[in-house]
Amino acid sequence: MGEERRRLAEEFSAGELVSALRENFESGKTKSYEWRAAQLKGIVKMIDEKEGEIVDALDDDIGKPKLESFVHEIALARSSCLLALKELKKWMKPEKVSSMIATFPSSAEIVPEPLGIVLVISAWNYPFLLTIDPVIGAIAAGNVVVLKPSEIAPSTSALFARILPNYVDSSCIKVVEGSIPETTALLEQKWDKILYTGNAKVGRIVMMAAAKHLTPVVLELGGKCPIVVDPNVDLKVASKRIVVGKWGSNNGQACIAPDYIITTKSFAPKLIDALKVCVEKFYGENPLHSADLSRVVNDNHFERLRRLLDDEKLSGKIVHGGERDAKLLKIAPTILLDIPDDSLIMQEEIFGPLLPIFTVDDIEESFHLINLKPKPLAAYLFTRDKKLEEKFVKAVSAGGLLINDTILHFGNPNLPFGGVGESGMGSYHGKFSFDAFSHKKPVLHRSFGGEVSARYPPYTPNKHRFLRALLTGDVVGLILSIFGWPRT
Template sequence: MAKEGAKGEALRGSYGAGRTRSYEWRVAQLKGIVKMAEEREKDIVDALYADLAKPETESYLHEISLIKSSCKFALKGLKNWMKPEKVSSSITTFPSTALVVPEPLGVVLIMSAWNYPFILSLDPLIGAIAAGNAAVLKPSEIAPATSSLLAKLLPEYLDNSCIKVVEGAVPETTALLEQKWDKIFYTGNGKVGRIVMAAAAKHLTPVVLELGGKSPVIVDCNVDLKVAVKRIAVGKWGCNNGQACIAPDYIITTKSFAPKLVDALKFCLEKFYGKDPLESKDISRIVNSNHFNRLSNLLDDKLVADKIVHGGQRDEKHLKIAPTLLLDVPDDALIMKEEIFGPLLPIITVDKVEESFGIINSRTKPLAAYLFTKNKKLEEAFVRSVSAGGLLINDVALHLANPHLPFGGVQESGTGSYHGKFSFDAFSHKKAVLSRGFGGEASARYPPYTPQKQKILRGLLNGSFLALILALIGWPRD
């Protein structure tokens, strides 16, 4: 569409004029985001409720507060992040100085997801701004209230000549992907991720793909069960009612421990959401009827119909599904073949907890993997054996709140990472700069080549100090 192309061209003009490169411009935009989050908190909470019936506490904890923290972390570190990094020179370039200079990539496209539509739009944008880029933000049309709010607020608080919002659905997204960008950052599912990567390949555009996958939770019998189930429950159902890329997707525990775990989870869920969770105001609804029907189909699969041990209630009118536990789910059930992204939590059992590692590694690599245990040897084996975007021991989802850790997937759960300085790096090019004076000439590097010169050059490449001295004094003479 012409208007999307025009926005991209306008941003290229602003970027080309150097508008986004100064430290002062970057700081002003980051402070603008903090100001927006503080001044328009109620509007943001209302939009998130309209899109997902998200409880106010979750909206603040998981979206608004994290965006403010992300901005403040960037503001604190930005001056150092922007500095050229001095690195060592090699003997073959002596005398010289070497620097790694971070520079912005240019004009970038950020495509965000509907489940956390505020933070997943702005957190990558913080990295793009901090790195000095111009950016187009495409919020998800599946969260229309938040998309509309971002389109309204960003021009009020940020530099509209360098940062623009494009609303719309598939046609607008397709038009954006047809353009050449200097980087594309996409958060969503693997199906669309493949489309994004294919479109980017036409222009050799680098991408960050924040996808998902079936994030497992291993529960050992050697745990504080009361604490463990609370953390699992809030990480599953207290995160958008399971509609989160790092929400627990399934549990693996031993056959002997499963009854205790199920009873503890039931007790915890009733305490959190009451006897009728469909009436709870502390749990989000399913985002739309398509996703409600998709989740209902998982529950209606004949292979799991008799595996429900808790929950399963549904309210199609209000798009509510109760927190649901399923025990001993067969591996060929639909619910075990795709990312659930909802309030259903299958539990599969093994004879020994160590068997969990093989089960996880036999599947596509998840965005996150969790282990609950007091056994340090089991913890070490977990870290050594399991490949995932990130690992967390004795809690769920909290690793994303540490700005010193990269957040991202591996293989089908994503490519690239961000958060904290990793966001700055994701939108920067590390430019190598080597600087030499006109002294220190070594005649051995120039033709005509002789056996003596070759000997000096071999010595230099092998790190010989004597060869360096001979080269610097110009031996052998031409």
Template structure:
């Protein structure tokens, strides 16, 4: 809420206790409550789209089409999917009961965890805030959203409009920076989902450990693109370009971070990407209205530091122009940057795209696997055997063949990292499952007994139980009918 400026530990504790008291009434677990909140979010999107687009433009100079396609439409679709599938998701899942418990039934109940915290990122501040919140609501939790202070317009918009569309006694927004986030993390939560970098991810996980709170961390990483010479050159170039610079000007956790291709294919690929970029953004991309800007001066300086490192500065083959006043860095391609350079060791999160060359495309696997596991990995090829090797040998949060970034649009695929790129996953039913406890239930009849399980233990009972565990039909029948009498 906007009035939560100056949030401290005492106020945070009061807020969490209020939410927990409301949760204990069982209100948020009711199907009707969940549906009402999800419908409220859909209504908010429909009525406030212009304000959402405006906030995204203020924070990131994000083009209207990008805002709609990559954020607003995905959140709306996620709400509608949850509304359509919620009854099915909430339904207990029947599983086989053990023969030894006959007659009995077994099933898994999805129950809400309690009071959960979502800490979102600045680069897709609408999508990365509400996508997990939708899962938390669908699962029946009370939830606190902490938007990123680096996207202040969107943070303020959430604080001002969200309470008008959802139950503010169970769904809260807290604005602020490091102090407020620290105060929130001191509290006991039933789950935390954080999207951001690994440095803060470690802080979140450390704070959560004090209360044994489970966490989902979506942390990004260096997402590679392997380009085989068999791929369609023009299509490949366009899809890489739109996945890199058409996704927030490279400021996306799944944007292509670097390319690996063969020495002979690299010049052709570079020329094709140049053509695609000039078609997308013109000969002077600084004047393009379709290219987002760097989010702030700190990130601008960080990117310039990567670009101007001695061992990298002479590797620029396209772009490199910058304007700090306008927070602009041109789409930039670098060729054969050393693997020990900063641009190849750090996540770029910006418009710089290194290309690494190898003699044989299979050598790319060793380069990728020598680093930390990425959030996403891409390959462009018509060679099915190479595709199969890539899928088998590359460990990443998710893989995409012959395109970039589109995996995030599927609610039927889990979205999350592995290793340094994160833990846990969400999207669609995976979001519902992430914010649910899967409670196993076994229900037995009082009308049947298996005497062999009770003392005093005898060799005959052991033989019978051994036969039962080995699947002996005679032993199973004996136990089911309580014969022979072994008391």
């Protein structure tokens, strides 16, 4: 298998692929509404006809429960495609804007045009949704696309390579499988846009490669997403939403999964008890054998999480869970209390089923603690206090905020999804996906009338007076200059 992979890598020519795709883009066929709509309809058809195979691939790659596969990946991808189909004509329509007196008479508009040839490098944790969703936006905007699925989710990657060409124009939409050699070869090419979903380390590599060609990028990264839990909450509801947001999202392997909790010292015991009840109710007394928990994706990530959990600084800090099974690649939902901030678990995004809880004397101290760390992709607050909610929104900088729930903001196509600072740059979803892969081209239209001699040489004092009055809105000065009268 290794030899076959090396042989395919040697035969793969990224340069030839990009040249052929650029030629196809320059033919103009991807710019029409009809072409774009046909590709989007093809993707909807693929999802409908291949749902069972998609579910099986997700199960192979990460042991994802069937319900999570449908709700978190298949249904969201289908909705994204249907929204693009419904709104496409409106998105493609030029936007009329106001003209200025300096260009009178004229009309102005902003025309969205496709950027050209785009590269989408996707992630393994939601290997169907995070792969196809950006492609939907790129197609809707009229681009040609190269899709590089994650090799860490090999079944889903292979599925895309096998079935996508049967539903879309394969001369303009290509799937490239492979790992580091293929990705490196792709990044050496000149693209008109790159969207990468993954971790910050690889994000820096992508950005450095893009900089060589001044290629714009969208980086969907991650970070340590905090939850602030105010004592003034509906604890029963809050605990359910925290548990499903953490462990019901690939068992914590999600870029917007809660990474740690901050609450008050006095409230922490009540919160922990409520979380324990929910975990047992959702996943049973032996969660390692629950069919509703995804497994850790592979041995490397299991070992990484084991290393975090076995840090000597966490001795005595586990208040629930901690069980693990290397053969099953499963770690039970684990809650830790008051861990040291310099422990290993706080030095990187956890991306797994471990949930630390920090305590403070006053809940507003949490805002400062969050802002001491790199800006997260998402931040969550649970409270009934509207004033605290307002302070949270003003004080905390993150890719997105959600009040009194977790992760659901991802599913609203009317909100841009993206990071800030270390958690990424740029955004997509819904119309924002169309915009991410479009150039907003300004166009000014004039007739041959409306000549103003003052704009042309030779420049005289009266022309200077006229243009100065015109451009500063000095109506009196404008009238005086037209008639050649001095200002008294």
